[in-house]
Amino acid sequence: MREIEKIYSFRRNESYDGEKFNFINFSSRLFNEIIVSIFFGVLLILIGVLRQNPAVAEWWTQTFSRAYLSFISIVTRYFPFSLTEIFAFSLGVIMVITVLLIIKHLTKKKWISSLNLFLKIVMVNLGLVSSYSLTCEFAYYRPAVSLPYYTETVTNDKFLEVHNYFANDFNDCIASLSFKSDGDVVRPMNVWQISESISQTYSSLISDPYFLNTYTIAKPMATSFIFRELQITGITFNVFGEANIDVLATNLELPFTIAHELAHTKCVMREDEANQVAFYICLNSDNPYVRFSAYSLYFYQLSMLTSKTYMVKEDREQLVKLDNNYYAARNYAYKYWKDHDLLGKIGDWINNMYIKSSGVPEGTTSYQGGTGSTVIVDEENPEKATLRSSKYQALFFEKYLRVKGGFNNE
């Protein structure tokens, strides 16, 4: 009885008089949190070191990530809502409550209780980051993605036929779509249908085992109104194998965003490569709305080749003009994002930090990777120029040559 009374007194003392530091008390109450936090910390350091070897990164991606993502994407695709959002919201609420409890304990001078809760936050967050790293972050250090880029140099006498082939197809896509009076394109499919269409293109076009054959569906986010202000169009959270889409992004970019996020679920993690994969998928889709999205974002890569410097006057006169609906839709998208920029800088900062911490020093500028090209004009014969294609131009040429069987002008 005395022992029980003693413990009871101790507890009562703790409640009313604050905690006095005692090493045995301190170590026994914080032992688990400290050990688990150290475990996750060491694990993260180990991941950070090991993944820098591309062979290890590829091996891990092809074994653990492949097995895990194949399994989890099958499970989570049956939930018709974003589990990532529910998880993030619940975690946020728990964190806020815990921080409030820490403050309460601190005001009562319950130092060990406060430290215990703080270490619990550290432990949970390190555990979460470790889980995320294990599922997909090795993939940031994989060898380069293998798409069928056309790698030969192209002379400027081919620019017109390639430009006009895609300009005609772009105009056909536009003709099959409807546009609102403000310029925005009318979305002819919902997110699930776009996702399904893009997934089919992925499976018909890509057989390379570099791409994990996960069957993920893109899910609309209920909190899209927040992500719109953060100017974030999609978030892939591979712990749940989910591609979450900001459905309030403009209709013009929605198919491309879905293809980009689905590339991440196939462990194409670097942003420039996810963009190139998304472009390749959308450009080669049978669906005119999906192709419209690819053209709207990257047709400028062909327009770059039509300037006076690189294209002779006779060719320039034969250029197919793009439908005005394209320019209106582009202007609409530009204005739309200007009007929804409440938290844009914060969104960019978070994304930049995330990409840099994943091993890409360029941060958010890495989205632009592969867009640069060089045209070298022959000084002795100014009408002749040679193109070293950007990755996007190389994918335009690849499709052109696959469909047409060769350049006409040869």
Ligand SMILES: [Zn+2]
């Ligand atoms: Zn991305």
